[in-house]
Amino acid sequence: MQDNITKILKAISDPTRRELFHALVIAATALPITQVSAQFNITRQGITKHLKTLENAGLITITTSGRERFCKAEAAPLQEVKNWVSFYEKFWDTKLDQLGDFLDQKE
Amino acid sequence: MQDNITKILKAISDPTRRELFHALVIAATALPITQVSAQFNITRQGITKHLKTLENAGLITITTSGRERFCKAEAAPLQEVKNWVSFYEKFWDTKLDQLGDFLDQKE
DNA sequence: TTAATATGCAACTTTTTGGTTGCTTATTGT
DNA sequence: ACAATAAGCAACCAAAAAGTTGCATATTAA
Structure with missing residues (x-):
């Protein structure tokens, strides 16, 4: 598909995704998707797509707990x-x- | 349009543009467009578009001399x-x- | 058990991007 | 003067990206 550095740069080249990532970083704790998306004026499904892009770049991890999916920032990449x-x-x-x-x- | 950091990240998020930028950096001297595009297997016009994106991000400067346009890398951004x-x-x-x-x- | 909540999935639209071809113009070398 | 060279511009195309709506499903709360 794409090499790693390309995936990472593409992920952070979008302002919404940078905001999303930043929000998760400063939250310092994993947040459920709905709570994350509440801070943005695009739909939850739109946010989910961005989160997938970030996840694919390794910049967040998502874990399921019950009906919720918690997103956590990973700065390492x-x-x-x-x-x-x-x-x-x-x-x-x-x-x-x-x-x-x-x-x-x-x- | 777009803020600066977005323009820069978008510019370097494309592998071809990173190659282009790198080639100009290590050339250490300004190169005419045709000479730059000779190293790639996409058309000159395609390269020109990429160069414009890099220029718009401040990552290269282009100066005209006669019929040639010389591109020079600018790493500062x-x-x-x-x-x-x-x-x-x-x-x-x-x-x-x-x-x-x-x-x-x-x- | 029923309603509310959290989410995923699929289809669709619009815009952007990466690339092309064809043509014109300006400059240079012979 | 004329052919070759360097490049821009415009139109076009395909694929990807950004976002939407509608609906289904699983979990939790009342």
Whole structure:
């Protein structure tokens, strides 16, 4: 399908999903879907789709308890984003020394 | 339209655009569009669209010289991604913190 | 046991995205 | 001057994404 970093970046590239993720992170506890979706003005089913995208990217886990499904944020996959970005740090201007090192290594 | 972080994340969420950006970064010099697109098996016009998306996110700059348009990577906007991610670092460090607490209590 | 609640699933619509082809225009090399 | 090159623009297409409505099902509360 898609590689991991693509799934993660696609997941967080949508503002609603970033809000959703953020809400779950600061909640610090698992929340049932209805409670999560109450904070947004799109339908519960719309939220469910976004949650599935986040789950597929590993950014949340969902566990069932009775008739409720609890969503919990998992920040760990964002390490992949951090790693991807970190390669390019040497190319933005506050890191000119590292850019010099990179250019040296090219030869 | 879209806020900055969304534009940047959307831009890098596509694998082709990440490749494109990477090729321009390691080229270290501005490249004309045709030369860039030669490395990909989609049409020049397709590449042009991707380049526009990257430009719109501030990840490349394009300057015209004669009949050619030179593309140059700009890594700086990725700082925004780094900043966005950095907020969540404390949430994936949780286990390490708990390990730290455990080790503290042992002494 | 019956009503209310939490949710999933399927079908459908609209918009966006990733890509194409065809054509025009401007610049450059011979 | 003319052919080749570099590129933009517009129209089009298919697939994916974002969101909806309607309905079925399981669990819980009264």
